[in-house]
Amino acid sequence: MDAAIDGPKETWVLAEFGDPTKLVEATRRMREQGFTRMDTYSPFPIHGMSEAMGLPRSKVPLLAFTGAMVGLITAFSFQTWMNSVDYAINVGGRPYLSGPSWVPIMFELTVLISAFSIVFGLFALSRLPQPYHPVFECEAFRSASTHGYWLSVEADADQASEKVLDAVKALGATQTAVVNGERE
Amino acid sequence: MAETTDIVLDPLEPRHLVPPHDDDKSLNEKLFAFMWAPPSKAWLALLGLALALLGLLVVSIGYTLYEGIGVWGNNQPVGWAFDIINFVWWVGIGHAGTLISAILLLFQQKWRTSINRAAEAMTIFAVCCAGIFPLLHTGRPWFAFWLFPYPSTLGVWPQFRSPLVWDVFAISTYLTVSALFWFVGLVPDLAALRDSSKTKLQRRIYGIFSLGWRSSGRHWHNYKIAYLLLAGLSTPLVLSVHTIVSFDFATGLIPGWHTTIFPPYFVAGAVFSGFAMVVTLLIPVRKFMGLRDVITDRHLENMNKVILATGLMVSYGYMMEHFVAWYSANTNEAFVFINRAVGPYAGVYWLMIACNVITPNIFWFKKARTSVPIMWVASILVNIGMWCERFIIIVTSLHRDFLPSSWGMYSPTVWDWGIYVGTIGLFSTLFLLFLKFLPAVAVSEVKEMQWEIKHAAHVAHDEAAHEAN
Numbered sequence: 001m002d003a004a005i006d007g008p009k010e011t012w013v014l015a016e017f018g019d020p021t022k023l024v025e026a027t028r029r030m031r032e033q034g035f036t037r038m039d040t041y042s043p044f045p046i047h048g049m050s051e052a053m054g055l056p057r058s059k060v061p062l063l064a065f066t067g068a069m070v071g072l073i074t075a076f077s078f079q080t081w082m083n084s085v086d087y088a089i090n091v092g093g094r095p096y097l098s099g100p101s102w103v104p105i106m107f108e109l110t111v112l113i114s115a116f117s118i119v120f121g122l123f124a125l126s127r128l129p130q131p132y133h134p135v136f137e138c139e140a141f142r143s144a145s146t147h148g149y150w151l152s153v154e155a156d157a158d159q160a161s162e163k164v165l166d167a168v169k170a171l172g173a174t175q176t177a178v179v180n181g182e183r184e
Numbered sequence: 185m186a187e188t189t190d191i192v193l194d195p196l197e198p199r200h201l202v203p204p205h206d207d208d209k210s211l212n213e214k215l216f217a218f219m220w221a222p223p224s225k226a227w228l229a230l231l232g233l234a235l236a237l238l239g240l241l242v243v244s245i246g247y248t249l250y251e252g253i254g255v256w257g258n259n260q261p262v263g264w265a266f267d268i269i270n271f272v273w274w275v276g277i278g279h280a281g282t283l284i285s286a287i288l289l290l291f292q293q294k295w296r297t298s299i300n301r302a303a304e305a306m307t308i309f310a311v312c313c314a315g316i317f318p319l320l321h322t323g324r325p326w327f328a329f330w331l332f333p334y335p336s337t338l339g340v341w342p343q344f345r346s347p348l349v350w351d352v353f354a355i356s357t358y359l360t361v362s363a364l365f366w367f368v369g370l371v372p373d374l375a376a377l378r379d380s381s382k383t384k385l386q387r388r389i390y391g392i393f394s395l396g397w398r399s400s401g402r403h404w405h406n407y408k409i410a411y412l413l414l415a416g417l418s419t420p421l422v423l424s425v426h427t428i429v430s431f432d433f434a435t436g437l438i439p440g441w442h443t444t445i446f447p448p449y450f451v452a453g454a455v456f457s458g459f460a461m462v463v464t465l466l467i468p469v470r471k472f473m474g475l476r477d478v479i480t481d482r483h484l485e486n487m488n489k490v491i492l493a494t495g496l497m498v499s500y501g502y503m504m505e506h507f508v509a510w511y512s513a514n515t516n517e518a519f520v521f522i523n524r525a526v527g528p529y530a531g532v533y534w535l536m537i538a539c540n541v542i543t544p545n546i547f548w549f550k551k552a553r554t555s556v557p558i559m560w561v562a563s564i565l566v567n568i569g570m571w572c573e574r575f576i577i578i579v580t581s582l583h584r585d586f587l588p589s590s591w592g593m594y595s596p597t598v599w600d601w602g603i604y605v606g607t608i609g610l611f612s613t614l615f616l617l618f619l620k621f622l623p624a625v626a627v628s629e630v631k632e633m634q635w636e637i638k639h640a641a642h643v644a645h646d647e648a649a650h651e652a653n
Binding site for chain 2: 020021027039040041042043044045046047049050053055058059060061064078079082083086087089091092094098101102104105107108109111112114115116118119121122123125126128129130131132133135136142143144145146147
């Protein structure tokens with residue numbers, strides 16, 4: 001962002017639709033009409049919404065796999081180094097590098113680091129925690145987490161708010177609002 | 185085309201999973217009603233009782249720390265007793281939460297949606313209670329960090345061939361991953377609470393914990409896959425945790441412990457007791473919170489079927505233990521099982537058989553599976569039975585081993601009982617606070633399921649109309 005601290009405010013157009021199917025349909029049609037920088041809001045994940053928004057594949061599985069591998073390798077290495085190299089101990093005549101005994105902790109650490117990567121990866125990809133967002137300027141928008149189905153479009157010179165408003169109304173928005181706020 | 189009220193996802197199960205007449209808005213009001221209402225008298229009374237038991241826990245732990253673990257009844261030859269019995273009992277109870285939230289999610293069992301939140305909460309609180317016991321049993325719990333591998337001035341490392349060290353990793357991983365899974369599931373509901381809160385303070389507090397979740401499609405896109413992956417990780421995790429708990433015994437050489445059937449038999453027993461605990465807790469919860477049409481009789485019946493199935497697995501485990509004790513022709517092993525049935529602890533053994541082997545069989549009958557009083561009593565009996573099972577495994581195996589000269593008896597002291605009953609107080613306190621301040625039902629998931637059901641019905645309706653034309 002080129003904005004200074006009190007830089008230009010962004011304008012967002014919000015539109016509410018009657019039910020999840022209508023929201024998916026409206027999102028798809030808006031995208032076909034060339035609108036970009038859109039987001040949708042619903043109390044639960046709607047089947048088919050990711051496709052309607054044209055989102056790329058999620059990066060979460062990659063993060064999960066990376067975390068899992070880090071956990072697996074870490075657990076194998078620290079157990080080997082501690083019990084076979086740095087302070088090798090003979091337990092019941094087992095070999096110093098007794099692989100099968102390492103397995104439980106290797107498994108647990110694989111799960112642990114993978115779970116951390118998934119959860120913190122999810123928050124990072126979603127840029128959470130983020131206590132403020134311009135969409136919350138509209139009080140009616142709070143229904144998005146309980147029973148409302150909303151679409152937002154960031155407005156700018158090419159994508160003037162009037163033009164966006166006309167488009168969403170044509171697609172059957174039941175309620176619209178324009179909000180201003182600083183982004184992130 | 186059937187009436188809208190008869191819509192179900194599975195034509196073989198013609199009963200409702202969700203209240204048929206509710207929309208998103210009324211579901212919201214219904215499921216949050218208990219939280220926004222002033223605390224009820226029943227809730228306050230129960231909380232008072234739970235806090236009293238929690239006080240008992242604090243006193244018992246305080247005295248144990250002041251005087252040392254010598255105040256407990258365990259001594260040679262019974263070096264493990266209440267501290268491990270209660271640990272295994274609580275961890276086992278916790279496992280149903282993960283099973284419901286993760287394994288049933290992967291199997292696409294839609295009925296899990298109404299009960300998974302409460303069951304996950306139960307998991308976390310049960311693991312917290314479980315952790316207290318081995319921590320105190322170390323004798324000097326303030327040195328518990330010695331169990332973790334860190335470069336200490338002692339110059340030694342934990343011994344990674346020991347199942348007790350595996351247990352430290354398994355339980356701490358289990359608690360952490362369960363808590364993460366629970367929190368991720370809670371975030372959308374916390375946002376819904378923030379947006380339907382009645383006061384500024386509520387909005388602020390739920391706002392902080394919801395991390396500013398704004399129900400965005402871009403977030404849901406990652407959220408869905410993250411939730412599924414966490415379920416995928418939790419499934420083998422829950423199996424590994426009780427497997428490792430059983431290794432604590434199975435890798436030992438004591439007759440009655442040294443057996444390969446322990447891992448699957450412990451996992452089945454854990455699920456058995458956990459589901460029983462879910463039934464014990466949810467019957468009063470749905471009554472007092474008015475959730476009968478969200479947690480329906482069908483949910484309870486399904487859980488009773490799981491109790492029956494896992495109860496039979498546990499019975500099979502007992503049978504195999506006894507069979508192998510005879511078939512192995514090992515006199516020490518055979519003696520342990522004869523001693524269990526007719527020795528000084530025979531009462532506990534037969535109580536275990538009555539509760540774990542006989543009780544679940546009433547669920548063969550549909551009348552029992554659908555009768556609330558019967559299943560409530562049966563679920564409590566199962567938990568008593570599973571506690572007896574751990575008592576039998578631990579105490580009877582230790583008190584008479586290879587050498588008659590080293591035999592002895594064990595009896596718990598008042599401090600053993602104090603800590604055990606106290607953890608029930610800790611669990612109840614946490615669970616009651618959870619019911620009051622967090623949604624006991626995964627609201628967002630119930631809405632999603634309801635939408636899927638309605639949507640499927642519309643599609644079916646359209647297709648039927650299309651064919652008729």
